[in-house]
Amino acid sequence: MRCALFVTCLVDSLFPEVGVSTARLLHHLGAEIDFPEEQICCGQPAYTAGFAAEARKVAKSLIRALEGYPYVVSPSGSCTAMIHHGTRDLFRDDPVWSERARDLASRSYELSQFIVGVLGVRDVGARFPARVAYHPACHGKRILGLGDEPVELLKNVRGLDLRDLPDARDCCGFGGMFSLKMGHLSSAMVQTKVRHIRETEAQVLVSTDMGCLMNIGGRIRREGGGIRVMHLAQLLDEGLRDRPVPVEPRT
Amino acid sequence: MRGGNMRPRAEAALLTPALGAAVKRATDSLRTRKDEATESLGNWEAWRERGREIRAHTIANLDAYLARFAESVQRRGGNVHFALDAGEAREIAARIVGEAGGRLVVKSKSMVTEEIRLNDRLEEDGVRVVETDLGEYILQLAHEKPSHIIAPAIHKTKEEIRQLLSHSAGRELPSDVRALLAHARETLRQLFLSADVGITGANFAIASTGTVVLFTNEGNADLSAAMPRVQIVVMGMERILPSFEDLEVFARLLPMSGTGQDVITYMTCLTGPRREGEEDGPREFHVIVLDGGRSNALGDPDFQEALHCIRCGACLNVCPVYREIGGHAYGSVYPGPIGAVLTPILDPRPDFSDLPWASSLCGACAEACPVKIPLPDMLVRLRERNVERGFTGSLERAAMRGFGRMFSGEGPYLKGLAKARSLQRLVARGGKIDAKIGPLSGWTGSRTAPAVAPRSFHDLWPDLRESLGKTVEEKSEDDG
Numbered sequence: 001m002r003c004a005l006f007v008t009c010l011v012d013s014l015f016p017e018v019g020v021s022t023a024r025l026l027h028h029l030g031a032e033i034d035f036p037e038e039q040i041c042c043g044q045p046a047y048t049a050g051f052a053a054e055a056r057k058v059a060k061s062l063i064r065a066l067e068g069y070p071y072v073v074s075p076s077g078s079c080t081a082m083i084h085h086g087t088r089d090l091f092r093d094d095p096v097w098s099e100r101a102r103d104l105a106s107r108s109y110e111l112s113q114f115i116v117g118v119l120g121v122r123d124v125g126a127r128f129p130a131r132v133a134y135h136p137a138c139h140g141k142r143i144l145g146l147g148d149e150p151v152e153l154l155k156n157v158r159g160l161d162l163r164d165l166p167d168a169r170d171c172c173g174f175g176g177m178f179s180l181k182m183g184h185l186s187s188a189m190v191q192t193k194v195r196h197i198r199e200t201e202a203q204v205l206v207s208t209d210m211g212c213l214m215n216i217g218g219r220i221r222r223e224g225g226g227i228r229v230m231h232l233a234q235l236l237d238e239g240l241r242d243r244p245v246p247v248e249p250r251t
Numbered sequence: 252m253r254g255g256n257m258r259p260r261a262e263a264a265l266l267t268p269a270l271g272a273a274v275k276r277a278t279d280s281l282r283t284r285k286d287e288a289t290e291s292l293g294n295w296e297a298w299r300e301r302g303r304e305i306r307a308h309t310i311a312n313l314d315a316y317l318a319r320f321a322e323s324v325q326r327r328g329g330n331v332h333f334a335l336d337a338g339e340a341r342e343i344a345a346r347i348v349g350e351a352g353g354r355l356v357v358k359s360k361s362m363v364t365e366e367i368r369l370n371d372r373l374e375e376d377g378v379r380v381v382e383t384d385l386g387e388y389i390l391q392l393a394h395e396k397p398s399h400i401i402a403p404a405i406h407k408t409k410e411e412i413r414q415l416l417s418h419s420a421g422r423e424l425p426s427d428v429r430a431l432l433a434h435a436r437e438t439l440r441q442l443f444l445s446a447d448v449g450i451t452g453a454n455f456a457i458a459s460t461g462t463v464v465l466f467t468n469e470g471n472a473d474l475s476a477a478m479p480r481v482q483i484v485v486m487g488m489e490r491i492l493p494s495f496e497d498l499e500v501f502a503r504l505l506p507m508s509g510t511g512q513d514v515i516t517y518m519t520c521l522t523g524p525r526r527e528g529e530e531d532g533p534r535e536f537h538v539i540v541l542d543g544g545r546s547n548a549l550g551d552p553d554f555q556e557a558l559h560c561i562r563c564g565a566c567l568n569v570c571p572v573y574r575e576i577g578g579h580a581y582g583s584v585y586p587g588p589i590g591a592v593l594t595p596i597l598d599p600r601p602d603f604s605d606l607p608w609a610s611s612l613c614g615a616c617a618e619a620c621p622v623k624i625p626l627p628d629m630l631v632r633l634r635e636r637n638v639e640r641g642f643t644g645s646l647e648r649a650a651m652r653g654f655g656r657m658f659s660g661e662g663p664y665l666k667g668l669a670k671a672r673s674l675q676r677l678v679a680r681g682g683k684i685d686a687k688i689g690p691l692s693g694w695t696g697s698r699t700a701p702a703v704a705p706r707s708f709h710d711l712w713p714d715l716r717e718s719l720g721k722t723v724e725e726k727s728e729d730d731g
Contacts, residue, residue, distance in 0.1 A: 016708040038661050051655070058659045138613035178611045
């Protein structure tokens with residue numbers, strides 16, 4: 001099963017290790033993966049800030065880069081949601097590019113969606129003995145329509161103790177440019193989120209988007225740490241190697 | 252409406268932890284009750300879709316339905332006044348009160364009268380105006396504006412309310428809710444009995460019959476309408492529903508979404524003035540229909556759906572921004588996600604251009620909306636409009652132009668990453684950035700930021716591909 005890995009600009013530039021875990025995980029599950037090197041970004045930062053012309057320019061370059069692959073898989077519900085919704089919105093008045101955008105959307109999947117929905121795998125065979133809280137990232141859930149796939153995968157990880165996260169449905173306060181333009185507000189939101197995460201006594205916080213995890217992780221670190229922040233791909237990949245799970249102390 | 256810059260108001264609100272706590276507690280209860288009620292009703296998605304269809308049809312044919320509504324009201328002996336803007340609506344209301352010789356006006360809760368700042372205008376003429384919704388009554392004592400569409404005093408703690416009511420009573424009231432309510436009821440009863448004019452809003456206005464429908468939990472709309480000699484209804488022109496059959500759907504959607512109630516406690520239907528042989532009801536019945544910028548959205552495919560709103564407040568209760576700062580920080584009459592959308596549509600001046608940034612675009616509002624208004628899409632569209640109209644700062648414009656160039660080609664992108672790596676040497680420590688400099692300080696003020704990785708995934712891929720290839724070969728050797 002040939003698929004293009006769309007790692008997203010955030011993973012490529014700031015968290016390449018998440019891309020490595022995603023590639024290894026998909027490879028382990030039998031997918032034949034390629035990384036089209038012209039790919040950069042879906043254009044979401046410009047789109048949600050209202051800079052449609054810039055967003056179109058970036059989105060076009062991604063559409064070109066991912067042309068021809070039967071499957072496109074990304075470790076981001078938000079960027080996949082952009083491909084499914086925002087990109088098509090950007091080209092709503094352009095018949096040629098709107099068709100190319102629709103075509104890309106029809107082939108694009110968020111990682112857990114691809115593993116459960118396309119590969120038909122619910123148990124990747126990982127072992128990860130730790131208390132884990134899961135943050136359901138907003139764009140994956142509400143725009144892309146991602147359901148219980150990440151939870152299914154987590155529940156089948158041996159030794160994993162999945163904790164209920166209070167007010168899990170509330171946004172962590174990232175929101176791209178929002179986190180810079182409305183820094184105080186964004187910061188209040190992430191403090192609320194981290195308070196709830198700490199209430200679960202989880203050792204690990206896991207999610208499907210590095211935007212949220214960068215925000216939540218940045219706050220946890222500023223508070224002195226104590227909770228590892230991992231992308232779902234990292235947790236599953238690490239769980240496949242069956243090493244003792246490192247625990248992060250709070251300073 | 253204050254307008255101006257929202258950010259300092261949000262920051263001030265965040266410095267009052269009791270405010271966020273009160274708002275979170277109240278919205279938690281409202282949204283939990285909504286979830287429970289809609290679940291036990293069943294088929295909630297089908298109800299929402301039916302609601303959306305009715306609102307879409309009504310607003311698409313608003314001119315015809317408004318004309319029918321006006322005819323129906325007049326047929327039943329009422330008067331309809333169309334007002335283009337807030338000023339016109341205020342003057343019409345002031346004239347009616349003046350001609351009736353009104354000295355005391357009782358009002359039931361109405362957001363549209365907040366929109367036209369009606370109380371201030373009537374008070375200029377020496378008229379006493381009393382709010383009879385308990386929440387509004389409390390706010391009137393506090394000289395404050397509502398901070399929520401259906402729960403106006405949501406930001407107030409019980410102790411604050413006790414102090415306000417004690418002050419008005421001239422004696423210390425106990426903190427017991429029953430005692431506080433009893434005091435308010437006694438005071439308001441006297442006022443209902445002696446008022447000359449009653450003013451209400453309208454939750455819905457039925458075109459086929461000319462009926463104004465009000466939803467309350469306190470019965471104060473009934474008293475405001477039935478006791479005084481003259482009644483004035485002030486409504487936004489989009490409050491129309493075609494028929495009572497349509498009302499049946501909204502009699503479910505509105506209380507369920509707003510407070511999680513199966514049905515509202517009092518649904519008041521007012522059709523024209525008192526008729527021959529009737530023992531109560533007003534002698535005069537006036538309806539003021541306000542445009543107030545609503546026609547800006549009519550016919551605009553990006554914004555028309557904002558007129559579908561039924562003012563249930565569900566989007567406020569689930570909004571993580573609203574839950575942190577409450578309603579006053581928005582600086583607009585309508586707060587929360589619907590306020591952030593509606594306000595700049597009704598008033599397109601730059602004053603409210605930062606309201607569309609009062610959202611992380613998490614989508615909780617659209618998910619909660621009983622008529623499925625795509626609020627996040629509209630917020631994005633309003634941000635686009637800001638860019639088109641030049642309301643965006645030069646730093647942001649330059650940054651976004653740079654983003655467009657750097658992130659649309661592999662060459663400029665890799666070069667940009669290299670440049671960022673060399674620049675960040677000044678601030679990054681161990682792959683992390685804590686320095687509070689420039690626009691980054693919005694982030695680093697409370698969070699550690701990651702540094703650009705020494706090697707991007709682009710850089711790692713060739714080796715990774717090779718190592719994955721090897722495991723494929725090993726596997727096939729094992730299999731062989």
